[in-house]
Amino acid sequence: TGDGSAFDGETKSICPFCGVGCQVSVKVRDGRVVAVDGIDGPANEGRLCVKGRFGFDYVHHPHRLTRPLIRRDGAPKGMNVDPADPLTHFREVSWDEALEAAAAGLRGRGREVAGFGSAKCTNEEAYLFQRFIREGFGHNNVDHCTRLCHASSVAALLENVGSGAVTATFNEIENADVAIVIGANPVENHPVAATYFKRFAKRGGRLIVMDPRGQALKRHATHMLQFRPGADVALLNAIMHVIVDEGLADRQYIEAFTENWAEQEAHLAGFAPETVEDLTGIDAETIRTVARDFAGGTAGMIFWGMGVSQHVHGTDNSRCLISLALMCGHVGRPGTGLHPLRGQNNVQGASDAGLIPMFLPDYASVTDGAVRDRYAALWGSELAAERGLTVTEIMDAIHTEDIRAMYVLGENPAMSDPDLTHARAALSKLDHLVVQDIFLTETAMYADVILPAAAFYEKRGTVTNTNRQVQMGRPAIAPPGEAREDWRITRDLARACGLDWDHDGPADVFAEMAQVMPSLANITWERLEREGAVTYPSFAPDDPGQPIVFGDGFPRAEGRARFTPASVVPPDEQPDAEYPMILTTGRQLEHWHTGSMTRRARVLDAVEPEANCSLHPATLRKFRIAPGGDVRLTTRRGSVTLMAREDRAVAPDMVFLPFAYVEAAANLLTNPALDSFGKIPEFKFAAVRVENPAQA
Numbered sequence: 001t002g003d004g005s006a007f008d009g010e011t012k013s014i015c016p017f018c019g020v021g022c023q024v025s026v027k028v029r030d031g032r033v034v035a036v037d038g039i040d041g042p043a044n045e046g047r048l049c050v051k052g053r054f055g056f057d058y059v060h061h062p063h064r065l066t067r068p069l070i071r072r073d074g075a076p077k078g079m080n081v082d083p084a085d086p087l088t089h090f091r092e093v094s095w096d097e098a099l100e101a102a103a104a105g106l107r108g109r110g111r112e113v114a115g116f117g118s119a120k121c122t123n124e125e126a127y128l129f130q131r132f133i134r135e136g137f138g139h140n141n142v143d144h145c146t147r148l149c150h151a152s153s154v155a156a157l158l159e160n161v162g163s164g165a166v167t168a169t170f171n172e173i174e175n176a177d178v179a180i181v182i183g184a185n186p187v188e189n190h191p192v193a194a195t196y197f198k199r200f201a202k203r204g205g206r207l208i209v210m211d212p213r214g215q216a217l218k219r220h221a222t223h224m225l226q227f228r229p230g231a232d233v234a235l236l237n238a239i240m241h242v243i244v245d246e247g248l249a250d251r252q253y254i255e256a257f258t259e260n261w262a263e264q265e266a267h268l269a270g271f272a273p274e275t276v277e278d279l280t281g282i283d284a285e286t287i288r289t290v291a292r293d294f295a296g297g298t299a300g301m302i303f304w305g306m307g308v309s310q311h312v313h314g315t316d317n318s319r320c321l322i323s324l325a326l327m328c329g330h331v332g333r334p335g336t337g338l339h340p341l342r343g344q345n346n347v348q349g350a351s352d353a354g355l356i357p358m359f360l361p362d363y364a365s366v367t368d369g370a371v372r373d374r375y376a377a378l379w380g381s382e383l384a385a386e387r388g389l390t391v392t393e394i395m396d397a398i399h400t401e402d403i404r405a406m407y408v409l410g411e412n413p414a415m416s417d418p419d420l421t422h423a424r425a426a427l428s429k430l431d432h433l434v435v436q437d438i439f440l441t442e443t444a445m446y447a448d449v450i451l452p453a454a455a456f457y458e459k460r461g462t463v464t465n466t467n468r469q470v471q472m473g474r475p476a477i478a479p480p481g482e483a484r485e486d487w488r489i490t491r492d493l494a495r496a497c498g499l500d501w502d503h504d505g506p507a508d509v510f511a512e513m514a515q516v517m518p519s520l521a522n523i524t525w526e527r528l529e530r531e532g533a534v535t536y537p538s539f540a541p542d543d544p545g546q547p548i549v550f551g552d553g554f555p556r557a558e559g560r561a562r563f564t565p566a567s568v569v570p571p572d573e574q575p576d577a578e579y580p581m582i583l584t585t586g587r588q589l590e591h592w593h594t595g596s597m598t599r600r601a602r603v604l605d606a607v608e609p610e611a612n613c614s615l616h617p618a619t620l621r622k623f624r625i626a627p628g629g630d631v632r633l634t635t636r637r638g639s640v641t642l643m644a645r646e647d648r649a650v651a652p653d654m655v656f657l658p659f660a661y662v663e664a665a666a667n668l669l670t671n672p673a674l675d676s677f678g679k680i681p682e683f684k685f686a687a688v689r690v691e692n693p694a695q696a
């Protein structure tokens with residue numbers, strides 16, 4: 001504590017930031033969180049990164065919402081509200097008045113209503129949210145930020161291995177001898193997972209890093225393939241071509257556990273390494289060496305991030321990674337597996353809980369009559385059979401006036417959606433917007449009713465990390481003012497909309513979930529309270545769960561995984577004379593997503609206080625911009641001016657732009673073009689013009 005005094009108390013909980021799901025001890029004095037330490041959770045074994053250790057004090061920031069708010073008559077909607085002084089545009093009201101106002105604008109509007117839930121809320125809150133939209137309004141227009149991060153990975157995994165979750169924990173790398181990390185920057189985005197990757201390399205594991213941008217993990221890599229952006233499918237197909245060509249494929253595994261190999265093998269014939277050198281920027285010999293290394297390993301893992309998923313060919317990218325693992329037999333054994341590194345601390349759990357427009361909990365299709373009957377029996381309501389709209393489709397449907405009212409819990413589409421001008425115009429067009437959050441986010445600036453919520457360290461509930469580990473989050477402090485836990489607000493809003501709900505706490509909701517979610521078999525609330533974490537699937541009440549799955553077949557027809565060949569689809573928008581460079585977006589170590597929490601955390605904001613982007617030194621010289629000087633970035637959708645940072649890891653024809661900064665919002669520039677399968681936008685590639693504003 002700095003002065004040697006004891007804490008008033010310590011509470012075991014989960015870090016509220018990334019999908020690694022580090023377990024923490026939250027130390028409290030005088031009702032305030034004063035320190036956070038790592039404890040021995042299954043994913044982190046005592047470790048924490050800078051966000052988990054020092055990023056906690058946002059919970060005490062003076063911008064916290066502490067009373068329900070209703071927009072003042074005539075107050076304009078939009079990005080013009082000072083979060084420090086919301087009363088210029090809103091008036092404080094009682095909870096009763098706020099819930100009635102929120103419900104009045106939603107009640108009876110059926111398909112005109114849509115909902116965005118949150119991957120930062122608990123499993124119980126995600127479950128209640130999707131139930132509210134489905135039961136309360138009779139359709140499936142409910143989604144959340146998984147659409148923007150790994151929807152394409154999940155689509156490919158469901159299609160080809162029959163499950164959208166990882167096949168092995170990231171900690172399994174300890175048993176691997178070769179691993180690929182592609183389209184991910186774990187040192188910045190999953191820092192504690194990265195410590196396991198570095199230790200793997202240190203003990204002699206062959207680490208193959210593939211990414212258009214260089215990164216810190218490069219220092220630990222056996223091979224660093226800095227390939228041309230958007231060339232993933234060509235590169236991966238060429239690697240697989242070599243594996244077939246040199247007889248390195250695991251024919252026995254392919255025969256026993258897969259289908260559609262003949263088609264895959266024939267497709268790969270057209271991808272000799274020499275034919276993709278220009279497209280990928282990687283020479284044929286390096287492709288051959290990497291193919292031999294990965295296929296020749298006894299146990300291999302593949303990790304990927306949003307560099308793979310956020311493309312119009314994101315599902316194809318993931319299909320290739322799945323095929324690569326399958327053809328080498330690198331699934332289902334110790335040290336093998338497919339692992340998309342999930343983003344938010346509960347994005348796996350929120351997806352499992354059904355916060356997606358095509359699936360009820362545990363990926364049960366809304367189009368399946370037997371599934372709907374099961375839910376109708378449990379909830380007492382008929383459910384819609386048509387898939388709902390996804391995040392960006394909902395924004396489009398607001399513009400066409402098919403959606404007129406929204407309930408947004410913890411999401412910030414006014415910062416996180418692609419082409420923000422379009423998204424913000426949609427939000428301003430809604431008849432009625434209810435936002436439930438801990439701060440007056442950019443999205444809340446468009447709200448008619450704002451419901452103040454508890455932060456993660458102020459509530460109880462379960463979350464599921466990237467490893468399929470269901471973990472218990474516990475409250476360390478009370479919410480400020482009149483802020484309430486999200487599950488309670490959603491329940492009360494559902495009641496105000498006429499639903500006869502009687503849940504009296506998260507344990508009660510979890511018990512309801514367990515009735516319909518096979519993934520929660522043998523996982524009870526009491527067990528999680530006692531043990532802190534259980535990995536699903538768990539085969540018995542005393543089984544801590546299975547870190548590796550699919551050793552004896554896949555949850556598909558005849559137990560076989562599938563090869564789905566992928567062809568090269570170029571990025572939607574190619575550089576040209578007007579927009580000659582490539583823009584790619586992502587996160588930084590210190591800031592989390594749209595910045596609403598980390599930019600209000602004192603240490604993190606002090607380390608990285610200013611909007612910035614990264615360019616190669618040669619590019620800065622070309623535009624006569626000094627490192628630290630201003631640069632203007634313009635795409636077909638918008639323009640931002642911000643500080644330019646020199647970074648040799650960025651290719652000379654690229655710009656890397658983090659998306660946490662409202663004053664230079666990256667998504668004003670991004671391309672909303674979607675992957676046709678996963679419906680994920682192409683955040684990782686847009687044509688951009690770079691200018692020196694001093695010379696314009």
Ligand code: SF4
Pocket residue numbers: 015016017018019020021022044047048049050051052053190191192193
């Ligand atoms: Fe939190 Fe992720 Fe850092 Fe762990 S690695 S402390 S979960 S942000």
